[in-house]
Amino acid sequence: MSRNAEVAARFEEMADLLEAQDVEYKPRSYRRAAENIREHPTPIEDLAAEGKAAVEEIDGVGDALASKVVEYVETGEIEELEDLRDQLPVDMAALTSVEGVGPKTVGTLYEALGITTLDELEAAARDGEIREVSGFGAKTESNILENIPFARQAQERELLGDARPVAEELLDYLRAADPVERADVAGSLRRWRETIGDVDVLVASSTGEAAVDAFLDWAAVDERIESGTTKASVRARDMRVDLRVVVPEEFGSALQYFTGSKDHNVHLRNLAIDRDLKMNEYGVFDVSEVEDADEAGQRAGRRIGGETEAEMYDALDLPLVPPELREDRGEIEAAQAGELPDLLEAGELRGDLHTHTDWSDGGESIETMIAGADERGDDYICISDHATGPGMVGGVGLDDGELREQMDAVAEAAADADIDVFHGVEANIDADGGLSVGDDVLAELDIVIASPHSGLDADREVATDRLVAAVEHPETDILGHPTGRLINDRPGLAPDMDRLAVAAADAKTALEVNANPHRLDLNDEAVRTAVEAGATIAINTDAHGTGELPLRRYGVHTARRGWAETGEVLNTRSAADVRSWLE
Ligand code: DGT
Ligand code: CA
Ligand code: CA
Ligand code: ZN
Numbered sequence: 001m002s003r004n005a006e007v008a009a010r011f012e013e014m015a016d017l018l019e020a021q022d023v024e025y026k027p028r029s030y031r032r033a034a035e036n037i038r039e040h041p042t043p044i045e046d047l048a049a050e051g052k053a054a055v056e057e058i059d060g061v062g063d064a065l066a067s068k069v070v071e072y073v074e075t076g077e078i079e080e081l082e083d084l085r086d087q088l089p090v091d092m093a094a095l096t097s098v099e100g101v102g103p104k105t106v107g108t109l110y111e112a113l114g115i116t117t118l119d120e121l122e123a124a125a126r127d128g129e130i131r132e133v134s135g136f137g138a139k140t141e142s143n144i145l146e147n148i149p150f151a152r153q154a155q156e157r158e159l160l161g162d163a164r165p166v167a168e169e170l171l172d173y174l175r176a177a178d179p180v181e182r183a184d185v186a187g188s189l190r191r192w193r194e195t196i197g198d199v200d201v202l203v204a205s206s207t208g209e210a211a212v213d214a215f216l217d218w219a220a221v222d223e224r225i226e227s228g229t230t231k232a233s234v235r236a237r238d239m240r241v242d243l244r245v246v247v248p249e250e251f252g253s254a255l256q257y258f259t260g261s262k263d264h265n266v267h268l269r270n271l272a273i274d275r276d277l278k279m280n281e282y283g284v285f286d287v288s289e290v291e292d293a294d295e296a297g298q299r300a301g302r303r304i305g306g307e308t309e310a311e312m313y314d315a316l317d318l319p320l321v322p323p324e325l326r327e328d329r330g331e332i333e334a335a336q337a338g339e340l341p342d343l344l345e346a347g348e349l350r351g352d353l354h355t356h357t358d359w360s361d362g363g364e365s366i367e368t369m370i371a372g373a374d375e376r377g378d379d380y381i382c383i384s385d386h387a388t389g390p391g392m393v394g395g396v397g398l399d400d401g402e403l404r405e406q407m408d409a410v411a412e413a414a415a416d417a418d419i420d421v422f423h424g425v426e427a428n429i430d431a432d433g434g435l436s437v438g439d440d441v442l443a444e445l446d447i448v449i450a451s452p453h454s455g456l457d458a459d460r461e462v463a464t465d466r467l468v469a470a471v472e473h474p475e476t477d478i479l480g481h482p483t484g485r486l487i488n489d490r491p492g493l494a495p496d497m498d499r500l501a502v503a504a505a506d507a508k509t510a511l512e513v514n515a516n517p518h519r520l521d522l523n524d525e526a527v528r529t530a531v532e533a534g535a536t537i538a539i540n541t542d543a544h545g546t547g548e549l550p551l552r553r554y555g556v557h558t559a560r561r562g563w564a565e566t567g568e569v570l571n572t573r574s575a576a577d578v579r580s581w582l583e
Pocket of ligand 2: 187188189196197198199200
């Protein structure tokens with residue numbers, strides 16, 4: 001975590017603790033300051049070193065808050081925060097991660113029942129104590145109980161989009177270190193799972209201890225958890241990072257082993273046993289001449305591979321299975337039958353079909369977004385700002401008149417652009433599956449994205465009906481972030497994906513894989529249902545600024561985890577082919 005993020009997190013905790021005590025106004029100013037400090041491009045410690053006045057330059061940070069920033073940078077503590085924590089000794093972050101539980105609820109439940117942790121909250125809900133507290137009822141209690149497992153999981157797992165950049169920074173560092181011959185990520189991060197328990201990194205080196213030392217010296221390490229001659233674990237940027245060091249000859253077998261998943265590996269190992277082979281992190285061995293292969297050492301038998309990962313699969317007459325597929329969801333059977341999907345590749349996407357500008361809640365102009373796409377080498381971009389309607393707060397969305405005005409602005413920008421520009425809209429799906437924009441306006445736009453932004457706690461049946469109706473709307477081209485989930489934050493809708501996928505395929509409406517790492521919506525399994533039903537998918541960043549255009553890769557790898565092939569993805573097509581698909 002950067003120091004800016006650290007300070008922001010502390011201000012947010014103060015806001016929560018104050019709010020829990022029914023303090024007015026102050027929580028809002030702490031939250032606003034937190035947001036601006038987090039986003040501020042200058043390291044907060046540099047500003048603090050210049051003095052309080054420099055800190056006050058940040059929007060929303062006045063004299064009092066600037067003093068606290070300086071205090072934190074100088075002492076590592078904020079006295080007022082420590083006092084607040086003493087007054088209300090609760091695990092605020094954990095408790096408020098339960099949907100429906102805010103700081104005020106935490107304060108009330110602490111006063112009434114002394115609840116300080118998730119475990120205590122769960123026990124109280126289970127024992128029916130919460131419904132007895134004034135202002136609470138049986139319904140609230142059962143909601144809390146239902147949402148606790150989700151919150152608990154959210155506390156434990158990092159977003160792919162947070163973990164990946166940390167791992168890549170570490171790989172750059174390790175690959176430049178003398179003792180390191182090769183380095184790669186393994187584990188769930190290499191499989192691009194949407195959340196990550198810990199970061200696994202594998203290094204090939206003939207001088208193991210020196211490689212471990214280099215890792216421990218990485219500047220981002222905050223805490224050394226354990227270390228030995230060939231492995232170590234640390235905390236860095238608020239994540240656990242595990243390092244393994246192997247000799248170069250065993251890099252392939254170790255990479256295969258530590259990439260997992262465990263189920264995939266168990267399945268492979270059983271295939272190996274059937275052929276008198278033994279597979280482990282040290283290699284693949286022919287053990288037909290070995291008396292008792294289970295009892296003999298790990299490296300017993302005749303080694304037939306392990307320097308590369310491909311050799312491990314080759315020993316079983318299998319093609320290399322892409323890491324994203326290694327979940328034991330049928331990929332081994334497919335590999336045996338020669339029917340592995342020909343997965344979409346990152347470089348095959350030719351444009352983004354869902355982006356925002358400062359006409360709605362984006363941060364940049366139409367021209368800047370187009371230039372950003374051009375710079376990335378894309379062939380086209382779709383400008384699709386929010387329309388007004390259910391789920392849009394604070395006048396963010398455009399009404400029909402403004403959308404018409406925007407048509408001229410987009411046409412003007414398109415005329416000056418070197419890439420193709422589509423003009424679209426992100427319309428909101430209302431409770432019945434209708435869209436929040438007039439049909440005449442929808443008909444004039446190139447691309448209509450229909451997204452759910454409200455009613456995200458509807459039951460399965462209701463949700464499915466509503467999404468199917470949106471997909472079948474004659475003007476809808478893409479169903480945007482179909483479930484509306486926010487990973488670790490909000491479960492979103494849980495539609496019957498089979499029904500939705502069939503409806504989308506029939507209506508020729510694309511289903512979005514929203515690439516924002518907080519969303520990844522559709523998720524991997526839903527993508528698989530979609531493509532099996534013959535639906536088309538569209539991988540979009542939903543970028544609210546050019547800085548978010550590179551998030552596309554998270555969508556690509558999620559689609560790969562859903563077995564998506566190139567031809568099934570709308571935006572692998574040329575602009576002309578997208579236009580004819582739209583007609
Ligand atoms: P995570 O960290 O929870 O997101 O998931 P992974 O898959 O990264 O799991 P992790 O970090 O516990 O272990 C990394 C890989 O090491 C795992 O995917 C497969 C391999 N592995 C770990 N423990 C075992 C085991 O007991 N048996 C087998 N076959 N493989 C294991
Ligand atoms: Ca892991
Ligand atoms: Ca691990
Ligand atoms: Zn959007």
